[in-house]
Amino acid sequence: MSNLETSANVIWHNASVTRKRREEQNSHKGTILWFTGLSGSGKSSLAHAVEEQLHQRGCRTFVLDGDNVRHGLCSDLGFSVEDRVENIRRISEVAKLFLEAGVIVLTAFISPFRAERDTARKVVPHGDFLEIFCDSSIEVCEARDVKGLYKRARAGEIPEFTGISSPYEAPTSPELKVATGEDAIEHCVDQVLQLLAERGVLKSNA
Amino acid sequence: MSNLETSANVIWHNASVTRKRREEQNSHKGTILWFTGLSGSGKSSLAHAVEEQLHQRGCRTFVLDGDNVRHGLCSDLGFSVEDRVENIRRISEVAKLFLEAGVIVLTAFISPFRAERDTARKVVPHGDFLEIFCDSSIEVCEARDVKGLYKRARAGEIPEFTGISSPYEAPTSPELKVATGEDAIEHCVDQVLQLLAERGVLKSNA
Numbered sequence: 001m002s003n004l005e006t007s008a009n010v011i012w013h014n015a016s017v018t019r020k021r022r023e024e025q026n027s028h029k030g031t032i033l034w035f036t037g038l039s040g041s042g043k044s045s046l047a048h049a050v051e052e053q054l055h056q057r058g059c060r061t062f063v064l065d066g067d068n069v070r071h072g073l074c075s076d077l078g079f080s081v082e083d084r085v086e087n088i089r090r091i092s093e094v095a096k097l098f099l100e101a102g103v104i105v106l107t108a109f110i111s112p113f114r115a116e117r118d119t120a121r122k123v124v125p126h127g128d129f130l131e132i133f134c135d136s137s138i139e140v141c142e143a144r145d146v147k148g149l150y151k152r153a154r155a156g157e158i159p160e161f162t163g164i165s166s167p168y169e170a171p172t173s174p175e176l177k178v179a180t181g182e183d184a185i186e187h188c189v190d191q192v193l194q195l196l197a198e199r200g201v202l203k204s205n206a
Numbered sequence: 207m208s209n210l211e212t213s214a215n216v217i218w219h220n221a222s223v224t225r226k227r228r229e230e231q232n233s234h235k236g237t238i239l240w241f242t243g244l245s246g247s248g249k250s251s252l253a254h255a256v257e258e259q260l261h262q263r264g265c266r267t268f269v270l271d272g273d274n275v276r277h278g279l280c281s282d283l284g285f286s287v288e289d290r291v292e293n294i295r296r297i298s299e300v301a302k303l304f305l306e307a308g309v310i311v312l313t314a315f316i317s318p319f320r321a322e323r324d325t326a327r328k329v330v331p332h333g334d335f336l337e338i339f340c341d342s343s344i345e346v347c348e349a350r351d352v353k354g355l356y357k358r359a360r361a362g363e364i365p366e367f368t369g370i371s372s373p374y375e376a377p378t379s380p381e382l383k384v385a386t387g388e389d390a391i392e393h394c395v396d397q398v399l400q401l402l403a404e405r406g407v408l409k410s411n412a
Binding site for chain 1: 222223227228231254257258261264266267268269270274278279282292296299300302303304306307309329
């Protein structure tokens with residue numbers, strides 16, 4: 001058999017490392033935790049706090065948020081409705097890749113439109129998309145205003161700012177709703193971990 | 207302390223799971239193996255064969271190739287030079303995310319232009335981008351023609367086809383050159399694993 005034939009005979013589809021094999025290696029399932037909520041509602045803080053707990057339990061995790069997406073993959077996109085939709089589309093596709101890698105991927109973006117969240121949900125197999133609504137009143141978010149964005153939005157410096165000049169469409173049936181505006185973050189973290197146990201992502205004794 | 211203050215006090219940058227912590231968890235370093243070469247040169251076969259070996263050694267890996275990128279993240283892109291450059295740009299940014307996740311990510315794209323490969327290299331820290339030139343003559347690639355693309359390109363059905371009507375700029379100083387057109391794939395796999403050992407990605411006894 002020539003080398004050429006040897007190479008040609010390697011059908012990678014047979015040899016490929018599947019999601020299932022990765023999940024067995026990881027001792028947990030891959031899933032997408034899709035955090036949605038107003039700016040300042042605590043999505044990113046909660047996602048990273050959940051990730052910390054999962055990492056300590058030996059899970060493979062990754063957080064996608066504005067910090068690592070907006071300056072890289074989506075650096076060519078602005079904040080028009082069209083660009084925001086494309087931003088979410090790319091994020092959902094990247095989340096899908098991490099899912100296939102057997103990772104628990106946590107996305108923390110406002111993702112204000114129901115339609116785009118539903119699109120992101122449909123990109124992956126049923127049950128692999130867990131929508132988590134970070135429910136915090138705009139008054140609380142604006143009072144925090146960690147990044148000073150609400151102040152700028154009120155001053156008219158940021159067009160189409162969610163909650164001020166652009167709508168936020170709250171989820172109608174998220175897998176989980178957490179009261180990030182009122183509850184202690186530790187309690188919210190526990191609720192997310194409980195969801196992961198219920199959905200069989202984590203082994204029951206994890 | 208109010209709940210609001212509690213949440214505000216969670217500075218995620220301190221709590222975040224870093225690349226270093228993931229690498230310690232994985233017992234290997236993250237890196238990018240960037241396979242480049244003509245269509246049919248064996249990039250994808252080699253990448254998946256390397257991944258199989260790494261997975262069996264307990265490594266966390268992921269292959270990015272046309273199969274999982276072109277239909278998803280880059281489904282809006284065609285094959286014009288402009289779109290191909292954007293395609294590679296997005297892939298390099300996604301590879302960077304997997305790198306930060308502590309994963310050995312293997313990319314298998316023709317990536318014919320030196321400039322775009324250099325751009326991909328510069329996106330990540332020095333030493334984290336290992337360019338692997340799958341060196342196979344166009345005669346061998348065309349004789350294989352697994353996907354029937356050369357036949358279609360010769361018939362003029364595919365404009366700007368690399369090696370036929372669009373240039374392939376061979377790497378001048380890749381980290382590794384493998385003779386995928388001549389050598390057995392097992393030998394090429396060994397060469398890649400050797401490179402990973404030399405670069406400290408794998409522990410010496412892995």
